Amino acid sequence: MADKLQAIKGMNDILPPESARWDGFEQTVRRVMRAYGYQGIRTPIVEPTPLFVRGLGEVTDIVEKEMYSFEDRLNGDRLTLRPEGTAGVVRAAIEHSLLYDGGKRLYYQGPMFRHERPQRGRYRQFHQVGVEALGFAGPDVDAEVILMGRSLWRELGLADIRLELNTLGDPPERAAHRAALVAYLEQHTDVLDEEARRRLHSNPLRILDTKNPAMQAVVEGAPRLIDHLGDASRTHFDAVCAALDAVGQPYRINPRLVRGMDYYCRTVFEWTTDRLGSQGTVCGGGRYDGLAESLGGKPAPGIGWGLGVERVLDLLQQQGVAVEMPVPDAYAVVPDPASLPQVLRCVEGLRAAGVTVLVHAAGKDGQGSMKSQFKKADASGAHHALVFGADELASGQVAVKPLRDADASQTLQPLGQPEAWAARLRRP
Numbered sequence: 001m002a003d004k005l006q007a008i009k010g011m012n013d014i015l016p017p018e019s020a021r022w023d024g025f026e027q028t029v030r031r032v033m034r035a036y037g038y039q040g041i042r043t044p045i046v047e048p049t050p051l052f053v054r055g056l057g058e059v060t061d062i063v064e065k066e067m068y069s070f071e072d073r074l075n076g077d078r079l080t081l082r083p084e085g086t087a088g089v090v091r092a093a094i095e096h097s098l099l100y101d102g103g104k105r106l107y108y109q110g111p112m113f114r115h116e117r118p119q120r121g122r123y124r125q126f127h128q129v130g131v132e133a134l135g136f137a138g139p140d141v142d143a144e145v146i147l148m149g150r151s152l153w154r155e156l157g158l159a160d161i162r163l164e165l166n167t168l169g170d171p172p173e174r175a176a177h178r179a180a181l182v183a184y185l186e187q188h189t190d191v192l193d194e195e196a197r198r199r200l201h202s203n204p205l206r207i208l209d210t211k212n213p214a215m216q217a218v219v220e221g222a223p224r225l226i227d228h229l230g231d232a233s234r235t236h237f238d239a240v241c242a243a244l245d246a247v248g249q250p251y252r253i254n255p256r257l258v259r260g261m262d263y264y265c266r267t268v269f270e271w272t273t274d275r276l277g278s279q280g281t282v283c284g285g286g287r288y289d290g291l292a293e294s295l296g297g298k299p300a301p302g303i304g305w306g307l308g309v310e311r312v313l314d315l316l317q318q319q320g321v322a323v324e325m326p327v328p329d330a331y332a333v334v335p336d337p338a339s340l341p342q343v344l345r346c347v348e349g350l351r352a353a354g355v356t357v358l359v360h361a362a363g364k365d366g367q368g369s370m371k372s373q374f375k376k377a378d379a380s381g382a383h384h385a386l387v388f389g390a391d392e393l394a395s396g397q398v399a400v401k402p403l404r405d406a407d408a409s410q411t412l413q414p415l416g417q418p419e420a421w422a423a424r425l426r427r428p
Helices: 018-036 049-056 061-066 086-095 139-156 171-186 194-199 204-209 213-220 231-246 309-318 337-352 370-379 390-394 418-424
Strands: 046-048 068-071 078-081 104-113 125-134 162-167 265-272 281-287 302-308 330-333 357-359 384-387 397-402 411-414
Touching: 018 104, 018 139, 018 309, 046 049, 046 086, 049 061, 049 078, 049 086, 086 104, 086 125, 086 302, 125 139, 125 309, 139 162, 139 231, 139 265, 139 281, 139 302, 162 231, 171 204, 194 204, 204 213, 231 265, 265 302, 281 309, 302 309, 330 337, 330 370, 337 357, 337 390, 337 418, 390 397, 411 418
Parallel strands: 330 357, 330 384
Antiparallel strands: 046 078, 068 078, 104 125, 125 302, 162 265, 265 281, 281 302, 384 397, 397 411
C-alpha cells in the first residue's frame, strides 16, 4: 500500500462544518464592503519575486526569511507565492491602468503564504481579507478605511478590539528621524539584542517594534518620529484624528507602531485585542503613497489594511459569537428510491425559485427508514421537511411538514407546481 499523504505543516484543510463558519464570515465581509462602495479584485497567488523585494523592502522579515520563492523550471523566472496582498493589487492597478479615470476602492479575500513557525493564529498558508483605496490622498479616506474595520467588528458582533494609531510622516521626515534614531541606538548597543544590532543600519525603525523586555527602556527613550513631522504631515494626521473623534471612535496614539513593510508612510494603524495572547493584532494597515512609483507606475497615493481570517474566526469562537451557519430551507424525505424522478422535478423547480433543498441520499444500507430520514432532516437545520410518500405522490402532492415551528401544521402542496408555493419555504 502506498504511503499516506498528508497536508504540509502549517497548511490546513478547512472542513465542514468549520467551512460553513468561513462562508458566513465571508458573506459579512462582502456586505460591509458593499456598504462602503468597495469592489472585489482577484490577483494571482504566484507573482514575480521582485514585486515583493521592491515593494516590501529587502531587509523586511517577510523578504529575508518568510517568502516561498522558487525558480520557474521552464524559463528561469524568479517567482514567489504571495506573502501579502497590497503589492499584487498595486501591480494590477499599474498593469491595467485602473486609475486612468480616477481613484478605485477595492477589496480582496484569499490565501497568502509565509514560511514561519506555525502557532495559534499564524500558519504557513493563511487567509486575508484586505481593502485598498488607490488614488486618494486625503485624510478622509484614511478615516474611511479605519472605520470599515469598526463596521466589520460591529457586524460580526466582536468586542474588546482597540484601535492604535501613528504616523510615519513623509520620506524626508523619516530620514531625519532615522538619523537621530541610529545615533541614539549606537549609544546603547550593549543593550541591543542580536536582531536589533543587525537592523541598526539597515532598518532601525523596526527595532522600535521589538518584544524583547530587556530593550523596552531603551526603546521608550528613543527619538519619536512624530517629533520630526513637518506641517503637511502633522496637518494630515490631525485631520485623521479629528475625523475619528467626530464619529466617537476611541484610539491610542502609539509612537512605536511602525508596521512591517517599508512601503508605509504617514498614517499607520492596528486593531488589537488581548484575547489572542502575544499575537494581538487582528487587523493592520496604513498609507503607502510611494508604492506605485517604486513598482514602475506613475505616482499614486494609496491606503489599505489586511486582516487574518483565521485570527478573527478564533476571536469569534472565544467570545462565543455565532457566525451565521447556512442551513437548507427544506429537506426532502424520499421513502422509495423509485420515486426519485418525480422528486427531482419538484425539487429542481423549488431550487429555481430560490429555495435551498437537501435531498436525502441512499446510503450503503439502502434508503433508510422514514424515522431515520426525519432524524437527518432535523439534524440538517432545515425549517421544513418535504415528504414524498406513496400516498402523496399518488394524489399528485407533496407533504410540507414544519420542523422548527411547533404551532404550524403540515400541509399538502401540488407536486407539479412548486413555484406556486416556493415562497412559503424561503426563510427571510
